[in-house]
Amino acid sequence: MSFSLKSYLEQKRFVVDRALRQVFKDGSDCPKALWGSMKYSLFAGGKRLRPVLCLASAEAVGLPQKEALRIACALELIHTYSLIHDDLPALDNDDYRRGRKTNHKVFGEAMAILAGDGLLTYAFEWVSNPAGYGAKYHKKLPQAVHELGHYAGYPGMVGGQVDDVLAERQKPTLSKVLSIHRRKTGALLLSSVRLPAVLAGVPRPKLKAMTDFGWAAGLAFQVVDDILNETGDSKALGKKAGSDRERGKMTYPSAIGLEKSKREVARFTQKAVAALKPFGVKARPLAELANYMAGRTN
Ligand code: FPP
Ligand code: MG
Numbered sequence: 001m002s003f004s005l006k007s008y009l010e011q012k013r014f015v016v017d018r019a020l021r022q023v024f025k026d027g028s029d030c031p032k033a034l035w036g037s038m039k040y041s042l043f044a045g046g047k048r049l050r051p052v053l054c055l056a057s058a059e060a061v062g063l064p065q066k067e068a069l070r071i072a073c074a075l076e077l078i079h080t081y082s083l084i085h086d087d088l089p090a091l092d093n094d095d096y097r098r099g100r101k102t103n104h105k106v107f108g109e110a111m112a113i114l115a116g117d118g119l120l121t122y123a124f125e126w127v128s129n130p131a132g133y134g135a136k137y138h139k140k141l142p143q144a145v146h147e148l149g150h151y152a153g154y155p156g157m158v159g160g161q162v163d164d165v166l167a168e169r170q171k172p173t174l175s176k177v178l179s180i181h182r183r184k185t186g187a188l189l190l191s192s193v194r195l196p197a198v199l200a201g202v203p204r205p206k207l208k209a210m211t212d213f214g215w216a217a218g219l220a221f222q223v224v225d226d227i228l229n230e231t232g233d234s235k236a237l238g239k240k241a242g243s244d245r246e247r248g249k250m251t252y253p254s255a256i257g258l259e260k261s262k263r264e265v266a267r268f269t270q271k272a273v274a275a276l277k278p279f280g281v282k283a284r285p286l287a288e289l290a291n292y293m294a295g296r297t298n
Contacts, residue, residue: 005289012056016051040107042119055196071127087112088112163184164249176250182215193286209275216271
């Protein structure tokens with residue numbers, strides 16, 4: 001059976017963007033400056049990878065797309081908040097993101113901090129609203145929301161970001177960098193594929209299989225990010241290349257070298273795809289996405 005990832009991505013991105021516009025339809029209750037700052041970063045041309053992974057997972061576990069869309073949007077809101085805060089002078093101090101000026105460069109630091117806060121809280125308001133789900137999913141919704149908080153919070157992304165900051169200029173070790181990557185980037189990517197499975201109420205072995213996929217694919221994604229920072233060019237990346245080395249960041253290439261890092265990407269990706277076996281052909285888009293993430297250039 002033929003499958004075009006290009007048209008799959010186009011179609012799903014369209015659906016996600018339409019849903020995100022729906023989330024940001026009415027800003028009448030929101031201070032104008034905040035609304036503008038949040039929208040600037042949310043509609044800045046991100047790849048929508050987390051929402052697309054979420055919809056692909058929904059397909060694999062048999063969750064109707066409309067039931068997964070709130071989760072998909074919440075993931076992108078959280079991802080966008082994390083990038084705005086990551087770029088701040090107190091963290092990575094970056095001037096460019098996705099080829100455009102970073103949020104604080106346009107709106108100032110105060111509004112960038114608040115836009116991040118606003119996106120993060122709005123994500124939970126949006127995703128937890130039972131009115132957005134069919135009645136049969138209400139029972140599982142609290143667990144899905146709970147997990148989102150877990151993987152985005154200190155056990156996941158925020159904790160990983162803390163370790164990433166503290167590890168700057170430290171001697172890189174594989175175990176340390178693995179732990180940073182799993183939490184800083186891997187946890188939110190894992191939640192992107194796990195939450196639809198939780199909401200659908202899949203049996204335990206399938207939840208485990210999806211979890212194995214999520215960890216392996218998420219890790220591969222961040223190692224590719226490290227490799228691209230080292231070898232890519234700023235124009236294609238839309239942000240500054242070579243910045244990890246400059247800042248003494250702990251990365252896979254700094255811990256085990258570039259060639260070994262590339263081999264690890266291939267190994268993690270194979271592991272990810274193998275984990276999808278219990279889902280059969282319905283997981284084809286997820287498998288293709290994992291391969292795409294391993295080969296991406298931006
Ligand atoms: C690029 O994603 C993003 C990452 C590799 C994630 C890095 C993780 C952080 C910056 C964590 C920050 C956390 C806090 C709490 C500040 P992408 O390639 O999908 O980006 P795109 O959306 O631009 O396509
Ligand atoms: Mg950073």
